[in-house]
Amino acid sequence: MNVFRTMRTVVIAVLAVVALGAAPAQAHQPPSPQVPPGTSTRPVLSQAEARPFTVDNYLGWSGTYAAPVRDRWRPAPAVAHRGRPDFVVGPSIGAHGARFTSVQAAVNAAFRAGGTRRLSIAVLPGTYTATVFIPAGTPPLTLYGAGPAADVRLEYSLDATVTPAAWAAQVNPSGQYVAGDPAWDMFQSCATRTSATIGLCATVVWAQSTDLQLRGLTITNTLLDTVDRGTHQALALRTDADRTQLDSMRLISRQDTFMANANDTASIARVLVRGSFIEGDTDFVFGRASAVFEHTRFHLVSTRKASGGVIFAPNTAPAYPYGFLVLHCAITADAGYQAAPTGFLGRAWDQGAGATGYLPGITPNGQLVIRDSYEGPGFNQATPWAPAATTARPFTAPVAEGRDLNNPNANRLWEYRNVGQSAAPPVPA
Template sequence: MRRRSFLALPAAAAVLPAPRRTRLTVALDGTGDHTSLQAAIDAVPAGEPAVIGIRPGTYLGQVIIPAAKPLIELRGLGRSPSDVVIADNRANGTLKPDGTPWGTSGSASVTVDGAGLRVTGLTFANLFDEAAHPEITNRQAVAVLTRADKLVFDRVRFLGNQDTLYVNGGRNYFRDCYVEGDVDFIFGRATAAFERCHIHSLNRGSTPNGYVTAPSTLRTNPYGLLFHRSRFTSDAPDGTVFLGRPWHPSQDPEAIGQTIIRESWIGAHIPAAPWTDFGVWPWEEARFAEYRNAGPGATITADRPQLTDEEARTYTVDAALRGADGWNPCG
């Protein structure tokens, strides 16, 4: 009897069918499957991967991607990200029908609870008009709130004023994106890596003119907000915008915020002392650092902690996103 070698190839296995993937198109003029993004998301079977193409236009109304709808891909079908706009216009202090305020999280134009979301080539915006609503003092108006893991945003614009981008859970990767706002407009406790992004601070006509980041990274998380080879610009006067301040939600002492900016270009709107306190919480107790930045706002002073070369090898985009499962959205 001939003995079979353990190195011999097995008989051809049956080819398994590719997992089902829902494909939908959203168009304002009714030529697609749905006229709103929320309707398309609602139509995706729970747990089933989906690709949703969105034709040019401005789509108004809150959008929620629930935890039961992971692995959704949103594709803007315009020539540029500005052709497809997903937007809403409420703030923290805007009142619900029951007379209570929406709050910061409730103000989000888009809330992402579904893991594995991928977005390419479109714009998310919160269109809340501060000047038109002087009666509203709580003006936090979120464009996107993320609360899920393994999220990828590629060539996406995020537009707002205060609290534009609320990254509050999991690992988030932003590549070639544009983020615009004034006060704490990139904030939260998530691990969020920004690569080749354009970060633009609006001129709100006051001093200080604003704060780019407000991280609330938990002490146990080694990675918070990381900006690599990005560009920080503004129309505000020189030296009037801070790079960040440490946010402690509900005065949580375990929120030891981290913002690291490396190998990036920083404009003159950033002062020589770029970090500042947040209420009673001093910036020196947060995890703020820079590494090999350039530009008129990147001068090295005693108030600007710098990573050593050895530390810089630890704080890379790959390392921040890898996690225990080896996730690599950068490849």
């Protein structure tokens, strides 16, 4: 891939394997062009300011935002299986030991098995066209592809603009979800909504269980470019619970590809993503979780939306200092954005403040640090952060000495020691 060849002097050993989902090695990184404190539209952390923004802090707290508890969570990479998997899903029954032809049926079986032992579901290569809901109360579960991630595809076409009734008919045409099944309550929570549209229920895989591991799968919302550039939320993956782990995953959509969420708005939910690939065009990595992304590639595409695309949109609890940490990652854009560099790294999601406007200390105030990463061409170098979603609150960050990095009256989107064409400040005309 051309993008990886251009990184040869940057982080080649780290990034050349990202697309393959292999365990990356460390590599020499050249000096960063980013100088603190940056500007009010592109703030840069100093070494001292960056010190708290570590994997241990983002993943090391559990409980409520009001009273977090020190609880270090730093899991080893998810493994395909230890011995024979508990359940196997395949294109046909009996093929290579497959007991199920749908992933949902295997998830239901894992839920009913119960217990506290980690269970595993192997998914054989193939395309599985259906939604998958993993309910709260499922035992610790590892759902993995038994083959290259590109060959194990979970996909469906869903658009958030449809009515709940239309959504219910679409995702349950033959009774995949029935009363009494483990995922029935999740299905009903969306099917019985009274809102005009289905909103964030438009997701291919939706997980509410703790201690979930996903590995080696491609999850695609195949709505993709079949709609205009307007607001068509189409999630590939939504996770709502604590201690969610993704390894060697491929998540593909356009708007809202991956929602790293906290279903309980008062409690911390931690997410760890490693060695993965995430593609989209609008707010395609978003949510309330305290999430760490390591050795992962985020790819902005112009096929539906030719300008102004946005990658990250955290809606972090206003008093909590840890939202998203992007570490040793690659941020890239396709040829369309490289020809006209209007892409944005991210924006805050001022969730729930459409009627009131942003309320300091009350409205979520997205927190994110991109550090020690590669930022390829295609992004706005002077103003890489867009106005906030929901309120259009202009991006501004403090630059004065002794600045408060959690000032509720300012944005909390930061960079530190990044490299690449878009990491450099623009050249004066």
